[in-house]
Amino acid sequence: MTPARPAIGYPGIDRTYGDLYDRVTRLAHALAGLDVGRGDRIAYLGPNHPSLVETFLAAGLLGAVFVPLNARLAPPELRFVLDDSGARVVVLGGGHDGGGHDGGGLPGRHLSQDAVEELIAAAPAEPVDEPVSQDDLCLIMYTSGTTGRPKGAMLTHGNLIWNTVNLLVDVPLAHDEVTLVSAPLFHIAALAQTLVPTVLKGGRALLEPSFEVDRTFDLIESERVTVMFGVPSMFTALARSPRWASADLSSLRHLLCGGAPVPEPLIRTYRARGLTFLQGYGMTETSPGALFLGAGHPDAKLGSAGVSCFFSDVRLVAPDGSPAAPGEPGEVYVQGPNVMPGYWRRPKETAKVLSADGWFRSGDIGVADQDGYVRISDRISDMYISGGENVYPAEIENLLYAHPAVAECAVIGVPDEKWGETGKALVVLRSGASAESEELLAHLDGRLARFKIPKYLEFVPELPRNGAGKLLKASLRSLYGEPRS
Known part of the structure; x- marks a missing residue:
């Protein structure tokens, strides 16, 4: 629709939507030439980089399944994920600093960034016309594994589409957004809450390999960043910086925050600069949005995770299985078209958290007020x-x-x-x-x-x-x- 508009920015790289379409199409042909097809898993190892976005989109064109690998994992942890997912190809991403993960000892066929560039240059540019439905598997994203071995949450194309629709109901993203993506794209919030909605609207995604306070202030000022996602610790680091008081933040429209409850003192610090957090709650298994606190809610609701996203249902369940009354803690259950169909090759684990009618048990405790605004208290295990x-x-x-x-x-x-x-x-x-x-x-x-x-x-x-x-x-x-x- 808009081939001349800027799509992806990265230090030393700028791609228009026309560039992105051409490279993704060629990469899809190249991967097909390596016998990657419908249902096959394609893993990506590396920090944020345009090649991650291109691999993700090329996998989707083929009906293949994208497996983003946490670049901070140790080699034995990476081997487990690759063995578990059965990835046929591992793309060693651009900008990857090694970190002990040069591909040595890891299963699957490895493609360096140089090899990927050669494949793209030699591949045809004809459109790829593989039928892909909303029910087809799009990606397997492995949970952090804080309570044991990581599990692969299977997310369909429909899961990501409906999560994006939910977000756009609450956040009026425009075609001219400049979105700073410095949170890692191998986690669901950066990928599904920032990158995908920005690309859908035709905005520009600025990819950063990592989060750095001074670099963030520089980019906000020089690139006129309008959208930023972060976890509370990232926003806290910005507010603690000596540059906080004098930084030009006038371009910012939407600050999306998740991963943990936002401390109310931090909310007040940002409001003093005229900035409002759009706080949400979700998890990998819900693609991730489940609750959202958009702009315009009463001050008394600040610090809560908000109410159910438009096309999702959330309920709080007491230990005896009855609905938790307002003011009483209950486990958060989520149902909707954004909820995963299950864990990859883990039917028993899936059955523990996903009911036959699609309600997902989060393991998190929430408390709702009389108006239905939910504050997330803790993990049940905490x-x-x-x-x-x-x-x-x-x-x-x-x-x-x-x-x-x-x-x-x-x-x-x-x-x-x-x-x-x-x-x-x-x-x-x-x-x-x-x-x-x-x-x-x-x-x-x-x-x-x-x-x-x-x-x-x-x-x-x-x-x-x-x-x-x-x-x-x-x-x-x-x-x-x-x-x-």
Whole structure:
């Protein structure tokens, strides 16, 4: 439709939509020449780069299945994913710095970026006309594996289409968007919440191999970035920068945030600059959008994950299987055309989380208010029981974040002889700030029931996170799970 419009930007590379169409078509022919066809898996290893987008789209043209590999995984982890997916071809992406993943020892046929360029140059440019339906498998995206071996969430073309429609109902993306994609495209939010909707609308996607604070400010100012997705830790890093107060952020229209609840103090910091978070909640298995808090909602709803996306249904289920009442915690269930059909070659795992009528059990705990706005409390596995009372760490963490000395925090349950379990807070202080543990615990007094206030508080240099920016509570429990402070 718009072959002359800019489509993809990357340091040293600019591609129009005409360029992108030509290269993707040629790459699809080249892959077909390597006996890659309908249903075959094509893996990609590397950070954000135009070749990742081209491989993703070429796989779709062929009816093949794209498998984005987490570039931060160790070789044994990569071998597991490649063996599990049965990928026939592994594209070693442009800009890949090696990192121990040069393809050596990994199964499948490897294509370096130089080899891909040679194949594209030699391939025909005739259109590819392989019938592909919404029910056909589009990609297998492996979950982070924080609770064990990663599982491959199967996402269809229809899953991605309906997720995009859900997003566009809430976010009025235009044809002239300039979207900064610095979160990794091997995670679902960057791929499905930012790249795909931008391309659908004919906007320009600026791909960055990694997130860097100064580089982000530079690009916002020089390229007039209008859309940005990030996890809360990325937006926190920007707000802490010395450049925050003076940076020209006037071009920004939409700040999409997910991966974890956005601390309310961070929301207020951005609102002081005239910027509003569009916060959502979802997961790989829901492509990912399930809940969304768009612009124009009442201030009282800030910090919540919003309401069900338009073409999705969300309900909260109490432990006994009944609907959770407003104000009461319940497990988040999601149903809709964006929900995956299951895990790749994992029928037993699929049956544990996906009912016969398509309701997906998230394993997350949420609380809805009288208007249906949902706040995500925690993973079921992160909840602990103190003296017979369920304690949800996110509630405590949100209050700790409100203390001016706290940069980051996490609360875990630790063994206690009297109560069975009690809370332990792990706190990263802001640069230049100081505080005593007693002071921070006193900050919670009167704001929480006494059984929710952690018994212990320890200051730590940093909190472990995975590649998507999500806090690794299992790692925290392993490192700091002793009762002592």
